[in-house]
Amino acid sequence: MNELNINYEGISSTRKVANIVTGIYLAAFTLYFTVTEGIASRFGFFFFCAIIGFILAAILILSNTLWLQGSILKIDTGSVTSALPKQSKVTIDWTSVSRVNIGISYIVFLINGEKKQRRLDLVTLRYEDVLATKAKIVEICEYKNIPYQND
Incomplete structure (x- = not known):
């Protein structure tokens, strides 16, 4: 994947x-x-x-060397790493995710049996990247049998 x-x-x-x-x-x-x-x-x-x-x-x-910004959003089967502008840097491990809510311009990860929430606000991304992000989240949720829903 x-x-x-x-x-x-x-x-x-x-x-x-x-x-x-x-x-x-x-x-x-x-x-x-x-x-x-x-x-x-x-x-x-x-x-x-x-x-x-x-x-x-x-x-x-x-x-042009040391001060270059790295990736803004990285999603793989192990974790979601986000360094979106005007948000704190977040790393979400897929093993702790119990449910995912997908909104129009945000994604909410319910962690540790829905006791904790992590919200990724995707407003700063381009529309194509928002669609690709949502598709990747859905793909990984289906692969790992994590329930998800649209808000």
Whole structure:
């Protein structure tokens, strides 16, 4: 059974590589310029522009490597992992789910014998992704014999 992985990365991989190469070049150039101006004790306008350029290059590199957002929603036969915007990160293990209620733009997981509820609000997803998410939830519920209903 396939897993559903929804990821809204805004830029392509070739653009990421171009941004990283540009950032490394800019960082090296501005660092060289900052060091040479600092050694010569010329702390003028160009020195501070080079420092600002180095900071911007570091931000460019980090925003294309470490600061990339991972998947927003991941559903597989083991768990549901959600990092939807404006919601806390939630991981729901399918072994603890006793019932699922599916609404128009939300999914409620009743956990531990319906003592606890976890709600996923799908408003921030695209319509096609909402349909795919609901279909995957229904597919896994049928596979694991978990009762589900539409609200």
